[in-house]
Amino acid sequence: MASVTTDTDVADDDIRPMRADARRNYDKLIAAAREVFTERGSEGSLDEIAKRAGVGPGTLYRHFPTRDDLLDALMRDWTERVVADAEAAVSADISPRKTLEQWFTAYIGHVTLHRGAAVKLSAAMDDESSPMYRKCQTLISANEHVLDDLAGSGALRSGVEARQVMRLISGVATFADSTGIGEDEVTPMLDIVIDGILK
Amino acid sequence: MASVTTDTDVADDDIRPMRADARRNYDKLIAAAREVFTERGSEGSLDEIAKRAGVGPGTLYRHFPTRDDLLDALMRDWTERVVADAEAAVSADISPRKTLEQWFTAYIGHVTLHRGAAVKLSAAMDDESSPMYRKCQTLISANEHVLDDLAGSGALRSGVEARQVMRLISGVATFADSTGIGEDEVTPMLDIVIDGILK
DNA sequence: TGACTATACGGAGACTATCTCCGGTTAACA
């Protein structure tokens, strides 16, 4: 986590700036949500979040009509981190296998923000109406970037599509999230997938 | 679905038989749960199930202390079907690839009983306290059976463990369940996994 | 600075779901 308090200045792509009190409450809600979701997973109580932020439930629901909107807002600087990790995997001078291991591990880390987040993100990938849909697009293109690079150096089997790979890794992430297995137990699963991807 | 009304005669491995009214209510609850879970997924309201069964909530909770107990009870003849499908895949005179395709597809079918079931079953695989834990053991050994057979004929890469394969396929199933993609979209994912498994 | 107004706040409360407790009922058996 780079910085706790430094969220971006504007809450959304909205034109008009927020009123000072609104901005204050928005930030307090984000901080409280981060706490509660970390402790209780992404099904944590929304009223509890409002309480911890010291605001009424009405205020919470005005800022974030749905739980997914709140989850989405927590991922403000997430996009940049995803892109950076994909780039790091590509530009590192390592074997294709290591590249994939590194990227997949990072991917899974990004998708398991909180307990229950992986399944929500997976669901959002094919649901344009989800507030998190656009975030997923970032994930998709980051993954494409890594795979295209490997394809360029001829390391991939023919017929391997980035979309399928992304779905597979999302499945691994969801499984890891729901069972609570650790990274050391995830690696063997990834190894099989990587064998299925590389020549 | 083989038969709707023919559940087994005894509710559990309990010694004493149930009282007639208890048995009646038990069966009505199972039927109602099957309805509601099919309509609303495995997060459907339990009180709603009690209502449809025409019993009080107390009766439901006496028979099934937790939601997972109820889910488990719905899977009464599930075990046999799983074992049968594994056996069918093994004994069919087809290529290793076809064997795996057939088995994995069956596996995913078994695990996605209702919307939300796959993630619950995945979670139960590493949770001995879950009522569904024993069901998962069935799934695990059925999967081992298929993979052992392929290993015996030398079709598998070295180092492929049944447990990891099972987890991967569970991940695929969970992804399919949460996004709602169909079987035709699942096959390409399975193809990658199969490439990672076979020599 | 003071008054005006759009914007935002907050919390009471309606609604829904989970789960328990216990007074009343009934199946099973002699």
Added chain:
DNA sequence: TGTTAACCGGAGATAGTCTCCGTATAGTCA
């Protein structure tokens, strides 16, 4: 038919979601 252990049912405690609307205040302009 009487006895009793087993079972039923539903009122209600608890908790989470979400809305409505009277009140408060930040921002603005004279």
